[in-house]
Amino acid sequence: MNWPDSLHSLAPWIADVLVILGVSIMTLGVYGAIRMPDVYTKLHGASKSVFLGVFSLIAASAFTGEREIILRGILIGLALLLTTPIAAHVIGRAAYLEKEGMRTPGAVDESGQLVADGLRDRRRQATALLWPERVSREEQEQRQPT
Amino acid sequence: MHETVFYVAAVWMAGLLAVGVIMVIRARTALTRILWLDVLTLLLTAFLILYADTQRSGYYLDAALILALLSFISTIAAARYHSEGKVFS
Numbered sequence: 001m002n003w004p005d006s007l008h009s010l011a012p013w014i015a016d017v018l019v020i021l022g023v024s025i026m027t028l029g030v031y032g033a034i035r036m037p038d039v040y041t042k043l044h045g046a047s048k049s050v051f052l053g054v055f056s057l058i059a060a061s062a063f064t065g066e067r068e069i070i071l072r073g074i075l076i077g078l079a080l081l082l083t084t085p086i087a088a089h090v091i092g093r094a095a096y097l098e099k100e101g102m103r104t105p106g107a108v109d110e111s112g113q114l115v116a117d118g119l120r121d122r123r124r125q126a127t128a129l130l131w132p133e134r135v136s137r138e139e140q141e142q143r144q145p146t
Numbered sequence: 147m148h149e150t151v152f153y154v155a156a157v158w159m160a161g162l163l164a165v166g167v168i169m170v171i172r173a174r175t176a177l178t179r180i181l182w183l184d185v186l187t188l189l190l191t192a193f194l195i196l197y198a199d200t201q202r203s204g205y206y207l208d209a210a211l212i213l214a215l216l217s218f219i220s221t222i223a224a225a226r227y228h229s230e231g232k233v234f235s
Contacts, residue, residue, distance in 0.1 A: 012148040019196070023155045026192060030162055033185060034169060039177050046181050050188045057192050061199045068204030076191065076211050083218035087184055094229035095177050117163050 015063035022056030024064040025049055039095040047088035050078060106130075153202045159193040180224045187217035 029049025036042045058073040104110055106126030127134055166186040173179040191210045198206035223233050 001171065015199075016148055016151045019151055019155050023158055023191070026162060026189070027158075030165060030185065030189075033181070039175070042178065042181055046185045050185055054188055054192045054195070056196050057225075061195055064199055064202060066202060066204065069198060069202075069207065072204050072207035073195070073213065076195070076207060076214060079211060079214050079218075080188075080191075084188075087177065087221040087225075089176060089220055090225045091181055091184070094180075094225040097229040100175070100177065107190070 011063045011065070015060045018056050018060035018063070022053040022060060024053075025056060026053030039100055040092060040102060041104055043088050043092055047084055051084045054080060074122060108134075149200065152196055156193060156196045156200065159189065159196060163189050163193065177225070180221060180228065183224075184217060184221045187213055203206055 026049070029045045029052075030109050032045025032049060033042045036045060055077060058077045061073050064070075108127060163186065166182060166189055170179055170182045173182055191214050194206045194210035194213070198204060198210070217227060226233050
């Protein structure tokens with residue numbers, strides 16, 4: 001490639017920085033997917049962070065300067081950019097259809113079906129802390145049928 | 147020096163792959179297992195990209211591309227079959 005000399009000597013260092021960044025982002029994503037309590041929050045770490053790490057590694061591989069690696073890297077990046085959000089959406093939709101409970105403390109569920117029973121009180125406390133008017137509205141809605 | 151960074155990153159990625167396999171085995175629900183399989187294929191893609199960089203050849207990236215596309219199809223099929231009982235509506 002016809003880069004100027006300073007850029008040419010700088011390229012491996014940029015590749016190193018991008019590799020370290022990508023590996024650390026992927027490690028954080030895997031740790032988040034282990035740590036998070038239910039499927040909905042696990043999806044954050046599993047889809048977004050890990051995909052960002054792969055994207056950074058692809059950007060690092062572009063600095064090797066070989067044309068076949070760069071072109072195939074662009075293809076992999078485009079394929080992952082299109083497919084990862086769809087896969088995450090399908091997993092989340094499956095969890096919603098199965099009525100998997102939300103185990104995150106303070107989870108606010110608009111459909112009112114997913115919050116696990118043991119955590120309803122903690123969720124109500126957190127909701128009252130954040131949005132007092134929402135709790136009163138929910139209580140009014142619960143009182144109406146009786 | 148620059149090669150070393152790539153090799154250390156590949157070894158680190160192999161460790162992340164081991165963690166992913168352990169979490170696939172230890173997953174409590176089937177959806178969590180599907181999610182971890184998705185993560186596992188992404189990690190394998192990243193490992194192949196790093197290995198292709200160290201070897202300076204693009205042939206490993208073909209495998210990475212096919213793995214990414216196949217993991218997409220298999221994740222959608224497994225999740226839809228698990229939730230709705232059928233893959234194609």
